[in-house]
Amino acid sequence: MMLTEERYSDALGSQAAYLGEMATWALEQEARLSPKPALVDSRGDGAHSDMNLALMLSSARCLEPWFAEMAKAALTLECDLELRQTIGQLGREAEAEMLSVTGGINTHRGAIWALGLLVTAAATASDCEADLFDRTAQLARLDDPAAPRAKAPSNGEKVAREFRLPGAREQAQQGFPHLRQLSLPTLRQSRSNGDVESVARLNALLSIMTALTDTCVLSRAGLAGLDAMQQGAAAVLGAGGCGSFAGRRALAQLEARLLHLNASAGGAADLLAATLLVDRLFADAIQ
Numbered sequence: 331m332m333l334t335e336e337r338y339s340d341a342l343g344s345q346a347a348y349l350g351e352m353a354t355w356a357l358e359q360e361a362r363l364s365p366k367p368a369l370v371d372s373r374g375d376g377a378h379s380d381m382n383l384a385l386m387l388s389s390a391r392c393l394e395p396w397f398a399e400m401a402k403a404a405l406t407l408e409c410d411l412e413l414r415q416t417i418g419q420l421g422r423e424a425e426a427e428m429l430s431v432t433g434g435i436n437t438h439r440g441a442i443w444a445l446g447l448l449v450t451a452a453a454t455a456s457d458c459e460a461d462l463f464d465r466t467a468q469l470a471r472l473d474d475p476a477a478p479r480a481k482a483p484s485n486g487e488k489v490a491r492e493f494r495l496p497g498a499r500e501q502a503q504q505g506f507p508h509l510r511q512l513s514l515p516t517l518r519q520s521r522s523n524g525d526v527e528s529v530a531r532l533n534a535l536l537s538i539m540t541a542l543t544d545t546c547v548l549s550r551a552g553l554a555g556l557d558a559m560q561q562g563a564a565a566v567l568g569a570g571g572c573g574s575f576a577g578r579r580a581l582a583q584l585e586a587r588l589l590h591l592n593a594s595a596g597g598a599a600d601l602l603a604a605t606l607l608v609d610r611l612f613a614d615a616i617q
C-alpha cells in the first residue's frame with residue numbers, strides 16, 4: 331500500500347522519536363544502576379562533588395529531543411558529510427542544553443557523542459549489530475566541517491595527547507570495540523548464567539572497565555588510576571562477578587581504591603549506556 335507523503339513523514343517522525351526515547355532510557359538506566367564503583371548512582375555521588383542522581387536523570391531527559399532530531403536527520407539526509415555536519419551541530423546544541431539544565435556541570439558530554447552517533451546510525455542500519463557499528467564508525471570518521479576549530483583542549487584531549495591513548499573519538503571511529511567484544515557478550519552471558527538484570531549490567535560495566543582508556547580516570551588520577559580501574563575490574567570478574575560474594579567483596583575494594591584516587595570512570599559509564607541502548611534496540615527488533 332502506498333503511503334501518502336504525510337503518513338510517510340509521520341512514520342519517519344515516530345521512528346526518530348522511538349530512537350530518542352531509547353537513548354534517554356539507556357542513560358536513565360545507567361544512572362540508576364547500583365552499586366557502580368565511584369560513579370553516581372542511587373546510593374550517592376561517587377567520586378563527584380558536583381553530580382548526583384537527580385542531576386543525571388534531568389540531564390538524560392533533556393537530551394531526548396536532540397537524540398530524536400539526530401535520528402530524524404539520518405532519515406532525511408542522503409549525503410553523509412551533510413549528515414555528519416548536522417549531527418555535529420545538534421550535538422553541540424545538545425551539550426549547551428545539558429549545561430543549561432545542569433547549571434554548567436558536564437554530566438553527559440561523552441554520552442551525547444556516543445549515543446548520538448548510535449541513534450543516527452540505527453535510523454538507517456539494517457537489522458544486524460555489525461552493520462550498526464560499521465555505520466557508526468563511518469560517521470564518526472568523517473571530519474565535521476562546521477566544528478569550531480579554535481577551542482581550548484578538553485580534559486580528554488589533554489590526557490589523550492599526553493599519554494598517547496585513545497579516547498571517546500577513537501572508540502566511536504573504531505565502531506565501539508568495547509561494546510562488541512566485551513560488554514554486549516558479558517551482558518548476555520551473565521543473563522544466560524541466571525544472573526539478575528542488575529548484576530548482568532554491573533558485570534557488563536566492569537568488563538568495559540577492564541580495558542577502557544577512560545580519559546576521565548586519566549585526567550583525574552593518571553596512569554595509576556587507570557591501572558587501578560582496569561586491574562580492579564578484572565579482579566571482580568575473576569572472583570565470579572557481581573553476583574558472587576567474592577565478586578561483591580572485590581567490587582567494594584575497587585570502589586574504595588577509586589574513591590581514594592578520586593577516579594570516576596565516566597567514559598565506562600557512557601559505554602554501559604550505549605551497551606543498554608544497542609541491546610534494547612535489537613531485543614525490540616527481534617520481537
Ligand SMILES: CC(C)(COP(=O)(O)OP(=O)(O)OC[C@H]1O[C@@H](n2cnc3c(N)ncnc32)[C@H](O[C@H]2O[C@H](COP(=O)(O)OP(=O)(O)OP(=O)(O)O)[C@@H](O)[C@H]2O)[C@@H]1O)[C@@H](O)C(=O)NCCC(=O)NCCS
Nearest residue numbers: 421436438439440441446484486497498543545546596597
Ligand atoms: C568527540 C567528543 C567526545 C570530544 O570530546 P573529547 O575530545 O573531550 O574526548 P574525550 O575526553 O576522550 O571524551 C569526552 C568524554 O567522553 C567520555 N569518555 C572518556 N573516555 C572515553 C573512552 N575511552 N571511550 C568512550 N568515552 C569516553 C567521557 O564522558 C563522560 O564523563 C564525563 C563526566 O565525567 P567527569 O570526570 O565529571 O568529566 P569532566 O567534567 O570533564 O571532569 P571533572 O572536571 O568533573 O573532573 C561526561 O562527559 C560523561 O559523558 C569524557 O568526558 C565529542 O564531545 C565532540 O567532539 N562533540 C562535538 C559535537 C559532535 O561532533 N557530535 C557528533 C554526534 S553527537
Ligand SMILES: Nc1ncnc2[nH]cnc12
Nearest residue numbers: 361369370437596599600
Ligand atoms: N553514573 C555516572 N557517574 C559519573 N559520571 C558519569 N557519566 C555518565 N554516567 C555517569
